[in-house]
Amino acid sequence: MRHTDVLVVGAGPTGLFLAAELALWGVRARVVERLEEPDPTIKAGSVNVASAAILDRRGLLPAAESVQRRLLASAKTFVRDNADNADNANNANNGDNRGDEDGRLGGLERAFRRFPVVGHFAGMLFRDDLVDQDDPLLAAHTAVANGVLVPQRDLEALLAEHCARLGVEIRRGIEVRGVRSAGADLTDDADVVVETSEGDMTAGWVVAADGGRSVLRKQLGIAFDGTEPQMVGYQAIADFEDASGLRPGWTWTPRGVHSYGPVPGRILVARFGPQPADRDAPVTLEELQSAVREVTGTQVTLTGLRGRATRWSDNARQARTYRHGRVLLAGDAAHVHAPFSGQGLNLGLGDAVNLGWKLAATIQGWAPEGLLGTYESERRPVAAWVLDWTRAQVALLRGDEHTARLRAVVRDELFTVPGAMNRVVALTSGIMQRYDVCESAEEAAAPVGSLAGNVELTFGGRLADHAHDGRFVLVDRSPDSRFAAAVRPLERRIAYVADPAAAPSSPSLLVRPDGVVVWAATQEGAPSDAGARTRLEAALRRWAGAR
Incomplete structure (x- = not known):
């Protein structure tokens, strides 16, 4: 049995990034x-600002920016080619989608030093014209806009290359069937034995990043609490005989919600109703075409699929x-929900960057007491919030007349209140x-506990x-x-950066590996000010361990 420090089950974004984080700390x-090959199925179309910042902190932002440039070029072509569709399609949504897709894409091309206004809430596009770019909160997170x-x-390919550079071993085509302890119980200090299709493997720790239907979570009997699905959705990149009847962008109708583009051929439809008898069955061209026709109200004909279509629901659960x-859970193994705005992808990356250094510290013996427990105490509330955020969107997608009136109130009255769109965009990001x-109360008024943001240095x-x-x-x-x-x-464990020429109002900062500020002090105190040093030493003991 080949032994490793940590066996990560699942080579999605969560598993790949977690393995890379461990490797940075010298953990095997x-x-x-x-799957034998990376999954070609179309899934999340973007990452949020917090996730882009994660990539930035690991030197991966240039690669992400390259992907965005390529995607924008493709999307601009799609918008131009489908301009007549937007003008000529009947207004079945009664003005529900008021975004100018071409203008939005143009704004993203010029996004540097502007906060990227990307996404939607229940199919209502975020409007750049309603966002105040001078908002200090947004302005502090513009460095990753591109x-x-x-x-x-593309993210999985980028992370696989990152892992390869760090020497992480990725083995595909191996099915994990269960885990057991090499000792008396999984809760003792003995190694974990992982039963796989290629025989047993041993590891000091195991992280289940094997998706919403996690084999390991089920075997361990960890309850998956939440709400039953009410919606069935489909997403694919398809070829159409004639797509002129499809309106680009997000559109809501009493029959459901659909989105066409901005990637050529990309179609998403969702409708309320019973779940399929066999949710694991591959989505056929006929099933997808039926759903597209029903939800869009157009008799489009699909002639083929590029890759596989996905079928999803608004099943919302948390371990x-x-x-x-x-054995630890991360990503979809720990939480699932409707995939609106790609929140699952972002949640998983957040889990990985939070857990990686904490697990490494535990393995290497320098973790302060209780450090690993903060993984769940910090990440669990974030996931619970996202589940409710997506549930609220599902509620606003219902096709009845009352929901139509509520959507109009949210779109025309609430989202147009000064600052409201800023807050929704900031929350989603x-x-x-x-x-x-x-x-202490003093720290609570500072940036302690929040993400670091841009933090520019005076020397460059x-x-x-x-x-x-x-x-x-x-x-x-x-x-x-x-x-x-x-x-x-x-x-x-700590990179020290002296920046003495900064403005007096700029605080000194201690930032954890996951980008969270855990200590801050302004320059207003005298050199003999012992309070700031005392708080720094306390933060170091709590997070960075003994000397």
């Missing part, structure tokens, strides 16, 4: 995947616990997530440039480098 990780349009397939002994890491570059190796980053903006001594014994 192996990824096993049931790296959000990264479809899941009752994210850990069973030495992930930048408002905050962890309870504060030790940004904080993210110093986070590529996965370490903590301390940006010391004191005039006399007064905080250097506190982190010097921990230089293998």
Whole structure:
């Protein structure tokens, strides 16, 4: 039996990124995947700003920006070719979709130093003209604006290359069938034995990133609490005999919701009704065509599929616990929901970047007491919020007359209130997530607990440039480098960056590997100010471990 420190089950974005995070800390990780080849099925079409920032901190933003440029070029061609469709299609949605798709794409091409207004809420496109770009919250997260349009397939390819550079072993075509302890119980300190189609493998820890139907979660008997599905959706890239009757962009009708483009041939439809008898059966061309005709109200003919079509639902569930002994859950194995806005992809990346360094610290023996437990305590509320966010959208997609009136109120009255679109865009983008890491009321008023954002340095570059190796980053903006001594014994875990020329209002920051600020201090205190140093030392003990 080949042994590894961590066996990651599942080579989706969550599993790949987690394995790379572990490798950055020198932890041996192996990824096993049931599929022989990367899944070509069309899934999430982009990442949110918080996820793009994760890629930025690991030096992957240039690759993401390259993908976005390519996608925008393709999307602009699609919009031009389908301009007549938007003008001539009947207005069955009664003005429900008021976004100018061509203008939105043009805005994304110029997105640098602007917050990317991408996405929708229940099929209602976010409107760039209703977003105040001077909002300090949005302005603090613009550095990654040109790296959000990264479809899941491109992201998986990007992360696979990242893993290869770090020496992570990825083995495909291996089916995981179960786990057991090499000792008396999975909760003891013995290795985990993973039963696979190629024989047993052993690992110190196992992370189940094997999707919403996780074999390991089911075998361990971890309850998956939530709500039953009410909706059936389909997504594919298809060839059409004549697509002139399809309106580009998101459209809501009493029959359901559909979206055509911006990738040529991409079609998404969703309708309320019973679930299929066999939800695992492949989606046939005939099934997809029937759904497209019903929801769009047009008699389009599909002539073929490029890759496989997907069938999904609004099943919304969360694992009752994210850990069973030495087995942890991440990504869809821990939570599932309707896939609107690609929130599942972003949740999984957030899980991976939160768990990676904490598990590495535990394995290497420098983790402060209780550190690994903060993975669940921090990530669980974020996932619960997303489940409710998607449930609210499903409620607004119903086809009855009352829902139609409610959609009009949300679209015309609520979303047009100054600041409302800003908040919805910020929530969807992930930048408002905050962890309870504060030790005092003084810290609660600072950026402690929030994501670091741009953090530009006066000598050039940004904080993210110093986070590529996965370490903590301390940006010391004191005039006399007064905080250097506190982190010097921990230089293998913490990158120290002196930035003494920063404005007096710019705080010094200690940022965790997942981009969360866990300590901040302004320059207003005197060099003898012991309070800031005391709080820094406390944050180091709590998060970075003993010296």
